[in-house]
Amino acid sequence: MEELLGIPLPAxxxxxxxxxxxxxxxxxxSLGLAVIFGMLNVxxxxxxMLYMLGALLTWMGLSYLGLNYWIMLIAAPIVVGVLGGIFERTMLRWLYKVDHIYGLLLTFGVTLVVEGLFRSIYGASGQPYSAPGALGGTLDLGFMLLPAYRAWVVVLSLVVCLATWFVIERTKLGAYLRAGTENPKLVEAFGINVPVMITLTYAFGAALAALAGVLAAPVVQVSPLMGTNLIITVFAVVVIGGMGSIVGSILTGLGLGVVEGLTRVFYPEVSATVVFIVMAVVLMVRPAGLFGKVN
Incomplete structure (x- = not known):
């Protein structure tokens, strides 16, 4: 069996x-976080919590309504996006002109309330959710058998990430979004309703988080606390890529996932902290992040 540095190649x-x-x-x-921070500065x-809602709604749709995975793949992000839009319109929009810490505290407080509510109903233990039958098999790659569902996760995530980047960076709508955050009065002069555009931007970022939750439901146990630990790592990914950088979030997220996987092979003891080690090194060399704008 071929080896690399003493590690079997299949492993x-x-x-x-x-x-x-x-x-x-x-x-x-991290893409959803970057969209919200880059466009709204929040x-x-x-x-x-939005990620958790996407997964939990998917489980609830199957358990209570008999709705399959494919329906919830569309329905859950829409529902969470609408809830995110309502949250932005009723609470978050009043904090745009004050210090970032107030928005952070508000979103953190809402997270604690929502997670506590669902935890009181379903408990902290995870709920199983099976992958759809069409994606239940495996793909023979020659050196390993890859579950078809995991391949689907990678492909759909890449498609969504690239489509989001294209819309924000290469279309007129994206130009309006960027201009609306930098000079809202000028954009309003063109007849564009900037407050509605901001609400839709937050709703879209929330929908991206919910989509990730739907994709995660068959991979991890669906739990009210499933987003608590993950969000810290995702924030580290965003910081490394550069706060608000769409390209940075996509490339850094994929790259750090691979680095984390390799660390489990060569040095398992630090696999849980390698993302934060990378973050510390990057911030010492480039405080704005790898793709962030240096002021």
């Missing part, structure tokens, strides 16, 4: 692919 490639799957979740979640600590 190494398996961890690489597992890291790519984890990186897909990091990329999708540090959205509620992102982990």
């Amino acid at each position: 190494l490639t398996s961890q690489l692919l597992i890291g790519l799957v984890n990186g897909s979740f990091y990329a999708l979640l 540090i959205n600590f509620a992102h982990g």
Whole structure:
């Protein structure tokens, strides 16, 4: 059996692919955070809660309404996006002109309330959710058997990330979004309702988090606390990529997932903290992040 630095190649490639799957979740979640911060200048600590809602709504749709995975793949992000829009319109919009800490505290407080509510109903233990039958098999890659569902997660995450980047960076709508955050009065002069545009932007970021939750439901146990630990890592990904950088969030999320997978092979003891080690090194060399704008 071929080896690299004493590690069998099949084990190494398996961890690489597992890291790519984890990186897909990091990329999708950090993308939503980057959209909200880049467009609205809000540090959205509620992102982990929105991720949890996407997964929990998917489980509830199957358990209570008999709705399958494919329906919830569309329905859950829409529902969470609407809830996110309501949250932005009723509470968050009053904090745009004050210090970032107030938005952070508000979103953190709402997260504690929502997670506590669902925890009191369902408890802290996870609920199982099976992958859809169409994606229940495996793909023979020659050196390993890759679950078809995990391949689906990687492909769909990449498609969504690239589509989001294209809309924000290469279309007129994206130009309006960027201009609306920098000079709202000028954009309003063109007849564009900037407050509605801001609400839709937050709703879209919330929907991205919920989509990641739907994709995660068959991979992890669905729990009211599933977003608590993950959101810290995702914030680290966003900081490394550069706060508000769409490209930085996508590339850093995927890259750190792979790095995390490789660390499990070569140095398992630090696999849980390697993201934060990378963050510390990057911030010492480039405080704005790898793709962030230096003022």
